[in-house]
């Protein structure tokens with residue numbers, strides 16, 4: 001049962017966000033500092049909150065899901081650090097702060113991303129080691145970790161990133177655009193929700209409904225990001241806008257125009273909400289989050 005607000009889950013996450021980074025040797029302190037810099041730079045924590053909420057929605061305890069929620073945020077943060085590097089999107093501002101490589105240099109920023117990714121896997125594996133004598137608890141943890149690793153991996157986020165990089169300055173079909181958006185962005189959102197559901201020992205029906213919710217939310221998230229890059233407020237967003245057009249990126253507004261992109265965003269938001277309509281009393285957080293995203297651009 002979900003009985004916390006988005007802000008309450010975020011506060012729980014923030015309180016523990018550094019707990020699963022191993023004690024780093026003093027000789028590698030720059031690595032720790034640079035990892036910590038991006039982790040504490042003010043992310044919205046949407047993916048880990050979704051994970052914690054999905055866990056409780058299905059009957060689990062958010063506190064027990066923390067290693068996986070933090071792992072999710074470590075992986076997300078690594079992807080942003082790497083995405084901002086000069087060899088990728090070459091951004092100097094993220095979450096309202098200078099990007100990691102602007103402060104620490106390209107080499108350290110690359111390693112900070114690598115370190116966060118490794119810390120994510122270590123956090124989940126270490127938690128699993130504690131459940132060898134409880135097969136059911138171990139099973140849901142192994143399944144949750146698999147959801148996360150798959151969403152972040154070479155058929156998920158990394159596949160989306162390479163497709164995105166290769167689509168730059170080229171004509172992009174609608175089919176390829178959907179593939180990029182689903183893999184690069186939606187898969188991490190889907191894996192957060194499904195991992196949380198697994199940790200909460202979900203039923204098949206709950207998993208199915210939550211997955212449909214997350215698929216629509218995930219795509220809505222990227223369409224929203226595309227629209228904001230055209231008409232968002234740099235100060236509110238904490239990053240430069242107009243980057244997609246300047247880099248000839250494949251985006252919804254570029255292919256469909258702004259009005260059609262906004263219509264699509266509304267359609268995806270409604271579909272996300274509909275997927276959980278039968279749980280209305282217990283699904284308010286999910287519904288509000290979908291609506292909050294959609295209203296960011298209206």
Ligand code: GRG
Pocket residue numbers: 042043044045046076078079080082083095157158161184185221222225
């Ligand atoms: C480098 C393997 C690799 C992948 C990078 C995440 C990503 C893939 C690229 C980022 C490009 C981008 C801005 C995509 C739009 C969707 C997105 C992931 C936005 C950032 O997520 P938020 O808004 O960020 O949740 P905060 O800062 O709140 O955590």
